[in-house]
Amino acid sequence: MAERELQDIGEDRSLLIVDDDEPFLRRLARAMEKRGFETETALSVAAGKAIATARPPAYAVVDLRLEDGNGLDVVETIREKRPDARVVVLTGYGAIATAVAAVKIGATDYLSKPADANDVTAALLADGDNLPPPPENPMSADRVRWEHIQRVYELCDRNVSETARRLNMHRRTLQRILAKRSPR
Incomplete structure (x- = not known):
């Protein structure tokens, strides 16, 4: 499966992960590296935007609510610098309004926390027409x-x-x- 994932990722394996929950950020970064991504992490909107401007990633996972602002600002910066990037927005606040806003700004998918690395990988690598499968064990x-x-x-x-x-x-x-x- 790892070989298939590497093929699905493509040439550019750069992945930006922006989340202010540091333990979650480190765990997700390690898990995504094991899946073949070259990860870069940021703990804030400012750091995420700086990385997205300097080195626009092919893939991104961005938390919606960060201590210094809204993660959608990072999504917008990524979209400006790299329109083909695949972006997944994560949030602990699953609401239809924020999901619509994230997709309108250019997010590929929207996942509620806690999402694991398999859910994130499936969302990042899903074809435009094919939705990723529903989670195996969703929260009650x-x-x-x-x-x-x-x-x-x-x-x-x-x-x-x-x-x-x-x-x-x-x-x-x-x-x-x-x-x-x-x-x-």
């Missing part, structure tokens, strides 16, 4: 909800009252959810 709806609540909780500096207000739920309900183990 309960797991997606739990992940979203955890993310908002972390963004609110683990403040239960603020998180409950932003999620429009009762504080005690949120406390019960946070006390439970994550669903499968």
